[in-house]
Amino acid sequence: MEVCSENHAMLCNFDVLSLLRDIQAGRGQKKPNKHQTNLATITYETIQCLEKSWPCAGHTAEGVAAAMEALAPFGLTPAEKLQLINHRPSTAVEIQLMVEESEERLTEEQVEELLEVLATHLPQEIDDQGQEGEDMEIKEGDS
Amino acid sequence: MDAIRESLNKKFANKVVYKVGLCIALWDVEKIEESFIFPGDGATHTIVHFRYVVFRPFVDEILIGRIKSCSKDGVHVTMGFFDDIIIPSDSLQHPSKFNEQEQLWEWEYEVSEEEGVHDLPMEINGDIRFRVVDEMFVDTTPSSPEEANPMPPPSSSSGVPAVHITDQGAKKSPYTLTGSISEMGLGMLAWWN
Numbered sequence: 001m002e003v004c005s006e007n008h009a010m011l012c013n014f015d016v017l018s019l020l021r022d023i024q025a026g027r028g029q030k031k032p033n034k035h036q037t038n039l040a041t042i043t044y045e046t047i048q049c050l051e052k053s054w055p056c057a058g059h060t061a062e063g064v065a066a067a068m069e070a071l072a073p074f075g076l077t078p079a080e081k082l083q084l085i086n087h088r089p090s091t092a093v094e095i096q097l098m099v100e101e102s103e104e105r106l107t108e109e110q111v112e113e114l115l116e117v118l119a120t121h122l123p124q125e126i127d128d129q130g131q132e133g134e135d136m137e138i139k140e141g142d143s
Numbered sequence: 144m145d146a147i148r149e150s151l152n153k154k155f156a157n158k159v160v161y162k163v164g165l166c167i168a169l170w171d172v173e174k175i176e177e178s179f180i181f182p183g184d185g186a187t188h189t190i191v192h193f194r195y196v197v198f199r200p201f202v203d204e205i206l207i208g209r210i211k212s213c214s215k216d217g218v219h220v221t222m223g224f225f226d227d228i229i230i231p232s233d234s235l236q237h238p239s240k241f242n243e244q245e246q247l248w249e250w251e252y253e254v255s256e257e258e259g260v261h262d263l264p265m266e267i268n269g270d271i272r273f274r275v276v277d278e279m280f281v282d283t284t285p286s287s288p289e290e291a292n293p294m295p296p297p298s299s300s301s302g303v304p305a306v307h308i309t310d311q312g313a314k315k316s317p318y319t320l321t322g323s324i325s326e327m328g329l330g331m332l333a334w335w336n
Contacts, residue, residue: 006163008194016167016196023168029148036149039156042167042224049223053207053270083205093328093335097205097274 010078013056013086014064020047055088058123067121074106074114088122090115147172147191155195157224159317162280164199165225198225200320204275207332210267213247220271220322227316230273234323235265236330250330263334270332273322283317 020043023032032040051057064085071081076099083098092111096102102111148169155166176190200206208220208228218235220228232241236250242264249262265271324330 003160003163004192007199011196019168019170019196030145032152033149036153036156038158039152039168042157045224046167052223053209079201079204087205087207091328091335097326097328100203 010082012064012082013050013054014059014061017047017050017056018061020050054086055122056086063121063123067118070117070121071114074110084114084118085122088118090119144172147175147189151191151193151195159280160197161282161284161317164197165318167196167198167224170194170196200275200278202275202278205272205329206275206322207270207272210265210269210271212267213241213265215241218248218265218271220273225320227319228273228322229319230322230324234276234321234325236325250334252334263331265331271324272329272332272335273324274326274329275320276323277321279319279321281315281317281319283315 023029023039023043024047025031032043067085068081071084076084080099084095087094087098089095089098092115095106095111095114099106106114151169151172156168157166159165170193172191172193174192176192178187178189180187206222206228208222211219211221211226213219215232217229217231219226220230222228232239232248235248236252238251239248240251240262241247242249242262245264247267248265250265251260252263253260328335
């Protein structure tokens with residue numbers, strides 16, 4: 001087996017959650033059968049975690065895309081945007097955590113604006129933050 | 144196609160790949176090359192290029208987990224699907240102290256000069272927000288038998304049964320994250336709401 005690219009792309013929690021829900025429901029592929037206990041376990045546990053601790057359960061694909069577009073003018077790095085989408089911060093102190101040197105890079109009005117952008121595009125269900133799931137590419141033989 | 148999906152998911156789901164991360168589920172298959180049949184082997188062998196969803200938080204990322212246990216050395220956090228997250232005692236909010244009676248860590252938060260300090264406990268099962276500060280991979284591929292199980296010294300005349308039966312390698316986790324909560328906004332979610 002050979003890893004082509006360790007981190008091909010970053011996925012937000014919402015992407016991961018929709019993929020896992022598809023797997024559980026058997027959309028587009030077969031449901032995990034009794035031999036795939038590992039897949040069934042990780043799918044179940046990850047869905048539980050994402051739905052309970054992270055705000056992504058109420059997000060929509062359109063909302064996430066719109067939020068990404070609205071975040072573009074702030075000059076944030078992809079990693080920072082990912083965290084903002086995943087955690088959906090609702091207070092300024094959370095933004096400080098996720099954006100490096102936010103005091104210098106963002107004015108107070110911009111922070112307010114950021115919070116508002118996130119609140120409009122990503123409806124709130126749970127008042128948490130979080131993130132998980134990065135995608136990558138593996139090359140592999142012997143399948 | 145289904146067979147390839149199934150075997151990839153069987154092979155990687157819920158496993159840690161060294162220096163890559165915890166594999167969750169297959170994302171898509173990009174390319175399937177020709178299949179081979181080897182003499183003396185009933186199976187077909189195919190080279191497949193695919194993408195997999197992997198849990199691999201980057202250093203400095205903020206995550207949310209649940210406290211699994213506390214000990215003098217620090218706090219053990221779980222995310223449900225991933226358990227090996229440690230917050231060492233020196234990365235807790237400052238100043239913190241360990242409550243021996245409850246076996247919990249407490250943040251001695253100073254409210255104001257007059258009111259003094261409030262002890263904010265870190266309860267088991269509470270939601271906690273932390274920053275990833277380090278990641279560690281351990282290569283758990285089987286090593287040579289000598290390395291894995293050093294032979295006990297042959298002098299058994301002392302009569303002391305000093306043979307370790309437990310396999311130390313079994314306890315190593317392949318992927319461990321180290322967290323920190325020593326910043327504003329980090330720690331128990333209840334503290335900041």
